[in-house]
Amino acid sequence: MIPELSREDLVRGLRAGRITLVDVLSPESFAAMHIPGAISLPVVDLARRAAEVLSDRAAAVVTYCGGPT
C-alpha cells in the first residue's frame, strides 16, 4: 500500500523542501495548472522517464492525480 498524505502535510513538506511532488496527469493538464513545485511525469511515461526525472530512489516522492480517488 502507498501511504497517503494530507494536504497540510503536503504544504508543510513543500515549504520545507523535503519532498518531490510529481504530477502524473497529462502534459496538457500540467501546462494548464498544477500544484506549485510539482514536476510533470505522466503515468504513461513513468517507466520510461522516472529514472531521469527522479534520480534519487530513496528521496521522499509524493504523487497526485486529478481528484479524489
Added chain:
Amino acid sequence: MSLLRELGYTNVSHYPGGLMEWLEFNLPTEPPSGGRPVLAHPSRDRSGPAESRPPAVQPHVAPRALQRAFRTSWSSRFIDALAERSVGALFWLWLEIVLGCGVAYWLMAWAFPGFALIGTNGAPVASGLRGVLPALYFSAVTATSIGYGDIVPAGAARVLAVCEGIAGLILFGCVVSKFVSRRQEELIGQIHRIAFEDRLGRVRTNLLLVRTELQATARLCEGRDIPPPEAVARVESAAMVFVGELHAVHDLLYRPQDTPEEAVLEAILAGLASVFREFNELLACVQAQRTERPPALTASVSTMSRLAREICGDCVPREFAPALRTWMDQIQRMAGEVEQI
C-alpha cells in the same frame, strides 16, 4: 502509485485529494519560490550536474486570469460557509442567537431599567429573575420577525434588536431553502446517474459495433496474400471510431464523483480488451504485405495506445477497482503491442 514502488522508489506517498482538492481550497497554483522545481534532498541528489536535468520538468506559472477565477470574494465565502452547514446546524445557530440575544436583553433590562425593554403600558419589564422570560420572548419574536410590539426595545437594545432581526431572517431563509433544495438535489443526482449509465451503455454498444466491423474486415483479409485496399480503409475508419470510444471511456472513468459499478466496468474493459486483440490481429494481417500505412491510421494507433495506457494506468481507475487488474494489465500490454506492429 505502485508502479513507482516497482521501479525501486522506496519512499513514495500519494496525495489523494489531487489537483481538484487543491483548487477547491484556493491554494496557490504558482511555484512558491524562484523558478526551479522543488527537488528532494539536494545534498543526496545523485543526478550529477544540474544542466543534465530535462527541461520538461520546469514548473509552469499558472495564468493570472485562472488565479483570479479561483479567488473568491468575502461575500461568496460567507454564502459558502452557510451553505455547507447542515439544516440542523443552521437551526442550532439560530436558536443560539435567540438565546444569546435574550440573555443580553435581560441583562440590559436589569442594568438599565426603562432603557432596554418597555412593555405596552409604558412601564419597563421586570428586572431580576422575573425578567428572563419576557426577554427571551421578545428575542424570539424579533428573530422570527413577527414583532408583535407588546414589548418594544429602547436605547441600545434597539441596535441589538435590529441586528438580531437581520441575522435571524437570513438564517431562517437558509434553513427553509435547504429544506426545499434537498429534494431537488436528490432528483438532479438521479438524473445525472441515469445520464451516466446511459452513456456507459452507449459505449458498450459502440464497442460491440466496432468489434463486428473488425470481424467483418478480418474475413476480407483472411486467405489472401495481398489484402484489398478497402480492408485498409475499413480498418482506418474502425480505428477512428475506436479512438472515439476510448476517449469516452477515459472521460467517464476520470470523473471520480460517480464511478461506474464494478460489473459495468468489467464488461467495458472486457469489451476493450477483445476489440484491442482483434484490432492488433487485423493490423498485423493488413500490415503483413504493405509497408506504408495511411497517416490517419498511424495517428489513430498512437492515440489509441496513449489513451488505453492512461485508462489502465496507475491513476484513478486502478484504485477503485483492484479486482479488474487482469483486464487492465491485458489492455496495457496490448496498448504496448499495437505500436510495435
